[in-house]
Amino acid sequence: MNRTARLYALVEELRAAAPRSLTVGALAARFEVSTRTVQRDLQALMETGVPVRTTPGRGGGWSIDPDMTLPPIHFTPEEASALAAALAAADASTPYAGAVRTAAQKIAAAMTGPASAAAQELAARIVTLPSPSDTTVRTAVERALTTNTVLRLSYTDAAGNDSDRVVEPAGLLTADGRWYLIAWCRTRQAGRGFRLDRITAAAPTTEQAHPHDLTELLRGSAAAGAMQPTTLAPLTPRLEKPKAPLR
Known part of the structure; x- marks a missing residue:
């Protein structure tokens, strides 16, 4: 063995x-x-x-x-290969990249038979060019999103202008291989998107952020039509249908 x-x-x-x-x-x-x-x-x-x-x-x-472990998972070879490809796309600059690695190890340990073989065979044929990433920034963003706390950051916009911001994180947007932190910017008193690779410094705080609706923050922006990826639908909490009133 x-x-x-x-x-x-x-x-x-x-x-x-x-x-x-x-x-x-x-x-x-x-x-x-x-x-x-x-x-x-x-x-x-x-x-x-x-x-x-x-x-x-x-x-x-x-x-x-x-209750905290996975039973054997019966993936098809195609599903296992799809997971291998998706995990490979999560490079060092991806939010929660460290957790992706440990999750991948757990999934791999739970796969058996042809599915496991297919994932291993495809994984051996995928390579990537490493991209520079500031793990301090990424970790601070992850923590702020997970704990719903205020984040202080330094940012360089597309024109090269530097600024310091205090933001209340609302969510993440991914587009064209880039990741953006969508947040309520206290400095600008409006919703803003911050490209993760343009955040030059980020400092977490213990101050609780106000809740913000992601769709509302995106309204009127170039990303107003953003939708939840269909692949994430199974992870989204389903709202119970209201019960019919008693007659």
Whole structure:
């Protein structure tokens, strides 16, 4: 059994035992490897975000939260190849690029059979030219969006003019391979779009931002016709239909 297969099998072994924990010795015997190998594998799972945890002392061992893991996913080879291509497009300048890598590892561990082989075969034939990226800026933008907090940034516009802004993030716009932060600009008292690669500095704050409707901020701009990508529709919360009144 190669390491990738063993990592996946470790997750499934811990899932099957949950909420009970398993000792390193028991896992080593199960997979016929050394305890040191199992320790390295479990550490690798933790570093990629898999919710495994250890309990020290007598009766302790390793366990996993089954609600936070993926069961085997039955992708078709075409679906798996599409995922490989989409993940490859998420370069270092893409928002949440770091999380994309760990998510890809989890998805890969959950794929089996022909789908896994198809994704691996296509992944081996995709290359990219790395683009420069300020991870400090990207991380600050990600944090502001995730926590809905005010962001202070320095920006250089298309004409080369520099300015400092205080903004309340509303969302992200992607167009022609570029990413834009759409926000309410307190400095201009209006909705504005900031191209991520033109943000020269960004500092997060702890101040809570006011909620802003993304569509309203885009109204009247060149991006007024922007729509949600159809591929993201399954991730969008569905609003319940109002119940008919009782008669």
